Amino acid sequence: MNYQTVLDQIKCYEPHFEDYNFLALQKVDAQLTITNSYIYYGQLVNNMRHGKGILLQQNGRKYEGQWQNDHKQGYGWEQLTNGSQYEGNYSIGKPNGQGKFTWANGEVYEGQWNSGVREGRGTWYGLKGQKYQGEWINNLACGYGEYIHSNGNRYVGNFKDGLKNGEGLEYFSNGDRYEGNYLNGQPHGYGQYYWSNGTLFQGYFKEGLRCGQGFWKRSEEQSTDEYQGEYYEDKKNGYGIYRWSNGNEYRGNFLNDFKHGYGEIHYIDGKILKGNWEQGKFVAEENYNLSKKTSHSFDNQIIKIVNNSHCFNQSFQNQNKFIDNQFINCNQIQNNVYNDCENEKLCNSFSDVTNNNNQCKNNSNNDPATSQTFRTTKTIRIRQYQKEKSKNMSQQTSQNGPSTPIKEISEKNEKQKTQTKFCIKVQNNFYLHLRRPK
Structure with a gap:
């Protein structure tokens, strides 16, 4: 490099600090050093950079500040x-202590x-x-700190790497x-x-999602629902x-909420409803095996049914439809479905139980309980007649005598032609219809 050209370059140099211009350095006996890779203009002691000086490197890097024993200090x-x-x-030539670093893109x-x-x-x-x-440790946030995201989220806690x-x-x-706890940012x-x-949710997380045992509680002005159990991939599972x-x-059990x-x-x-579910819908009631030993004849069962007529709910008196019930051993009445949850408010992807109850199936098991004991199950249809039909029925019973049951032969199919139908009045506007093979 030409000495005069370099000297002119130093004279025109605009420093970052005011006291590092050409004239200010001249007052402290600055000297010019030229090499193939850099230009130095500043103080020297024993041919080493020591004191105030400017370093201009060939690749465009610049430094101005204090020197000691040929190192930035x-x-x-x-x-x-x-x-x-x-x-x-x-x-010793490296940033150490308090300092400010500004990236070219504007980060600080x-x-x-x-x-x-x-x-x-x-x-x-x-x-x-x-x-x-x-x-900070090794240029990374590590230890206790506070981080504010661009969207306004704020985290206060521990960092690593x-x-x-x-x-x-x-x-x-x-x-x-x-x-709670974090791992790798989640x-x-x-x-x-x-x-x-x-x-609120209290429980375990895995990679940012609820996973394992947990307790969830939904709190609103009019309702508070709760769930306690297993989670997997942020949904109720298990x-x-x-x-x-x-x-x-x-x-x-749950699957995907x-x-x-x-x-x-x-x-x-x-009341308890037991059975199987699919995707929030009730599909089948549990198959109960409540068989007992019995030696009662069909005629004795009719007497017991009449004696147990108080089992029928009075609410049926205002309805005009068929209701199927099972009498097990002539002493028990079991409804297929409990439908008393019309006011339930289901949330978080839960299907309404009232809609699901209409789809349930009765899978009663008729297999014998033992080799010597068989289940005796009689299906009885109960029908409430309207007032006009009740009057007609009472007239027919009066013609045939109060103690003689009425016989009717159904002509709907060949099988019913061989059956005898008994109609017995057990309560006001209630009639029991029983059929048995001849």
Whole structure:
């Protein structure tokens, strides 16, 4: 390089610090050093850069500040080839202590340095409003700190390798809140999530999703539902108990937030619905085996049915339809479905139980309980006649005598022609129709 050309370049140089211009350095006996890779203009001691000086490298890198024993030492400013800048303290040629680094894209770090890396307490400012303030190790957030996302979410807790790790508390911009453990930036392990509407979840997470045992509670102005059981991939999966605000509860298996598999609904009035479910819909009632030994004849069963007529609910008197019931051993009445959950408010993908009850199937088992004991089951149809039909029936019974049952031969099919039909009045507007083969 030509000496005069380099000297003219130094005279025209615009420094970052005011006291590092050409005239200011001349007052401290600055000297010019020229090599194939850099130009140095500043103080020298024993032919080593020592004191104040400017370094202009051939690749475009610049430094102005303090020197000691040919190394950057003390306070200085440096511009890298990509346009990034550092201003702060140096030790043995590297940033050390308090300093500010500004990337070429506009990001800023201001805090402590150790041998050229960000380490200690520091604050980082992103381009879209992000901000991290806390501890650093090896240029990464590590330890306790606070991070503000660009969308307004705020996390306060522990970091490791630049990610949320350990215990932390995160406030979301929509009002939600999470308290618990993190792993690699996501909730992992035990934690508590609070929604802005009052709903909460307490349980275990895996890679940001609810997984394992958990307790969920939905709180609103008029209803409070609860679930306690297994989760997988952020949905109810496995065994659990769901309680509605009206006191009813479901105990059984779930699949992807739906009742699926075997389950039981326990109603507040003491009734229990047991059976199988598919995708939230009730498909089949449990098959009960309640057979007992019996030696009663068919005629004796008729007498017992008449004596047990008080078992019929009085609410049937105002209906005009057939209702099928099973009499087991002539002493028990079992309804196929309990349909008293019309007021249930189902939430979170639960299907209405009242709609599902209409699809249930009766799978009663007629197999013998033992080799010597057989189940005796008689199906009885109960029909409430209207007032006009009741009058006609009473007239027919009066003609044939009060103690003689009425015989009617059905002509609908050949099988019914061989059967005898008995009509016995057991209550007001109630008639029992029984058929037996001749």
